[in-house]
Amino acid sequence: MSNRDLVSELSELVGAENVLVDEGSRAGYAHDRLPYANFRAREGALVGTLPGLVVRPATTEQVSAIVGKASKADHPLIPYGSGSGVLGGIIPLGGEVMLDMQRMNRILKIDRDNHLVTVEAGMNGEVFEDALNAEGFTSGHLPQSLTISTVGGWAACRGGGQESSRFGKIENIVVGLKAVMPDGRVLEIRPLPKRASGPSVLDIIVGSEGTLAVITELTLRIWTLPPAEEAIVLALPDRTAALSLAKRIMQAGLHPRIVRLYDEKETASRTEGISAFETRPVMANIVVCGEEAIVAAEAALVREFAKSVDAVETETRPFDEWRAKRYVSITKQWLDKGYYNDTLEVSVNWSKASSLYDTIAARIAAEVSKDAHFSAHWSHVYPEGVCQYMTLRLPPMDQSAALPLHEKMWDIVNGETLAHGGSIAHHHGSGLFRGPWMDGEHGVGMDILRCIKASVDPQNLFNPGKLGFPPRAGSIDPYRDRGANV
Numbered sequence: 001m002s003n004r005d006l007v008s009e010l011s012e013l014v015g016a017e018n019v020l021v022d023e024g025s026r027a028g029y030a031h032d033r034l035p036y037a038n039f040r041a042r043e044g045a046l047v048g049t050l051p052g053l054v055v056r057p058a059t060t061e062q063v064s065a066i067v068g069k070a071s072k073a074d075h076p077l078i079p080y081g082s083g084s085g086v087l088g089g090i091i092p093l094g095g096e097v098m099l100d101m102q103r104m105n106r107i108l109k110i111d112r113d114n115h116l117v118t119v120e121a122g123m124n125g126e127v128f129e130d131a132l133n134a135e136g137f138t139s140g141h142l143p144q145s146l147t148i149s150t151v152g153g154w155a156a157c158r159g160g161g162q163e164s165s166r167f168g169k170i171e172n173i174v175v176g177l178k179a180v181m182p183d184g185r186v187l188e189i190r191p192l193p194k195r196a197s198g199p200s201v202l203d204i205i206v207g208s209e210g211t212l213a214v215i216t217e218l219t220l221r222i223w224t225l226p227p228a229e230e231a232i233v234l235a236l237p238d239r240t241a242a243l244s245l246a247k248r249i250m251q252a253g254l255h256p257r258i259v260r261l262y263d264e265k266e267t268a269s270r271t272e273g274i275s276a277f278e279t280r281p282v283m284a285n286i287v288v289c290g291e292e293a294i295v296a297a298e299a300a301l302v303r304e305f306a307k308s309v310d311a312v313e314t315e316t317r318p319f320d321e322w323r324a325k326r327y328v329s330i331t332k333q334w335l336d337k338g339y340y341n342d343t344l345e346v347s348v349n350w351s352k353a354s355s356l357y358d359t360i361a362a363r364i365a366a367e368v369s370k371d372a373h374f375s376a377h378w379s380h381v382y383p384e385g386v387c388q389y390m391t392l393r394l395p396p397m398d399q400s401a402a403l404p405l406h407e408k409m410w411d412i413v414n415g416e417t418l419a420h421g422g423s424i425a426h427h428h429g430s431g432l433f434r435g436p437w438m439d440g441e442h443g444v445g446m447d448i449l450r451c452i453k454a455s456v457d458p459q460n461l462f463n464p465g466k467l468g469f470p471p472r473a474g475s476i477d478p479y480r481d482r483g484a485n486v
């Protein structure tokens with residue numbers, strides 16, 4: 001089937017206005033928020049290719065029919081949420097069909113009895129959360145990218161919201177889904193509390209980043225909006241004290257909605273004029289919520305634990321300011337000024353957290369550049385460990401000098417994370433850019449994932465070349481300009 005035949009068949013299916021073939025429209029779908037793609041765009045280069053065309057389905061049945069036609073034409077496709085991913089997950093490598101899910105944007109059912117919501121995958125995150133709030137509920141999944149991402153994209157990337165310490169990551173919130181498989185069949189996972197009927201198929205689809213299935217509907221847990229909350233802002237003597245406080249809070253079984261610990265650099269930029277931080281340079285923001293009696297009890301415990309690590313409580317201004325801007329990206333302001341700014345979020349057990357931070361900081365200063373910025377905060381905490389969210393930044397410089405230094409920073413962060421027994425990705429996913437480290441991440445597990453991909457998608461139709469899976473023959477090699485020395 002020629003591309004022209006495919007266009008006319010798809011137009012018949014979804015309406016010509018929902019099949020975009022002009023270069024301008026296709027260019028808008030050629031990249032997501034991968035910082036490296038932004039660097040390359042400064043020299044007019046794409047990391048991958050333009051999509052061959054964009055199609056916008058409105059129903060699961062249409063997605064299934066599109067997949068059938070793409071399969072017949074042996075034309076690969078990529079599910080597209082709203083392109084807020086930061087790992088190049090939607091970047092086409094060989095003119096793939098882009099399947100824009102954003103017309104599937106309705107809440108189908110709020111089940112008050114079982115505290116569940118069923119939603120179409122292309123619904124915008126902010127619109128979704130606002131609609132739940134209006135009914136007295138929250139999904140508990142509030143990523144910084146809430147306003148620019150879709151519910152389907154959250155599940156596809158195995159994302160984490162800013163309140164994950166209480167509500168869990170998206171894999172703890174999604175309990176059921178509908179998805180179209182590469183052979184066009186519709187997979188349906190019923191939203192049940194728990195099962196013991198073999199491995200979890202839900203967990204194979206959640207986090208598969210468009211490589212195994214196109215998610216069309218999701219059923220998520222919902223919670224009643226907490227009636228009370230209390231914010232506690234603390235100044236602590238050092239990072240070790242802050243990490244041990246968060247560990248104690250989580251291991252004691254408290255359920256704070258927010259735990260945000262900032263290193264000295266990130267504390268300084270948020271606490272100007274507050275004297276407590278002159279002698280205690282590390283900040284913790286902790287917010288407990290729920291029924292009033294629980295809030296009072298949890299707040300009292302947090303204050304008691306805080307005393308034992310020599311923390312002092314200060315005004316809540318830094319937290320209030322963070323909350324007012326919680327969905328605003330600060331990366332863009334650096335990129336717009338020509339800096340090479342990137343963020344990486346890894347997870348590690350408590351016992352290795354301090355060493356991971358110290359080793360990465362020391363190696364970046366010694367091996368990259370003394371002008372390289374390195375800072376971190378810890379805002380997703382669990383009984384067994386923590387997510388370390390790092391900002392890495394090079395000042396404006398010649399691109400040919402900057403790109404190898406940027407690559408070196410990635411090598412240091414991923415290499416040290418694996419050496420410390422951590423995971424290279426806590427919530428942004430793997431996409432294109434983390435592909436070279438997937439074997440190191442999973443070991444034998446990567447062979448299992450490759451077998452699943454090969455048998456579920458023998459034509460390699462769905463998002464080829466992502467998650468460390470092979471690209472199709474003739475595709476662009478995204479690592480052509482990079483050493484990827486892992």
Ligand SMILES: Cc1cc2nc3c(=O)[nH]c(=O)nc-3n(C[C@H](O)[C@H](O)[C@H](O)COP(=O)(O)OP(=O)(O)OC[C@H]3O[C@@H](n4cnc5c(N)ncnc54)[C@H](O)[C@@H]3O)c2cc1C
Nearest residue numbers: 081082083084085089143144145150152153159160210215
């Ligand atoms: C400023 C900023 C802040 C961010 N903060 C957070 C954060 O706090 N937490 C967090 O988890 N992430 C964060 N992200 C990353 C990003 O927003 C998330 O990964 C988000 O879940 C991606 O959603 P999307 O709808 O934009 O997906 P896209 O970027 O369009 O797609 C991402 C991947 O998911 C696949 N996909 C999308 N929809 C579907 C579907 N329906 N079926 C199958 N596969 C699909 C795509 O093929 C691609 O591989 C942030 C990004 C930015 C730019």
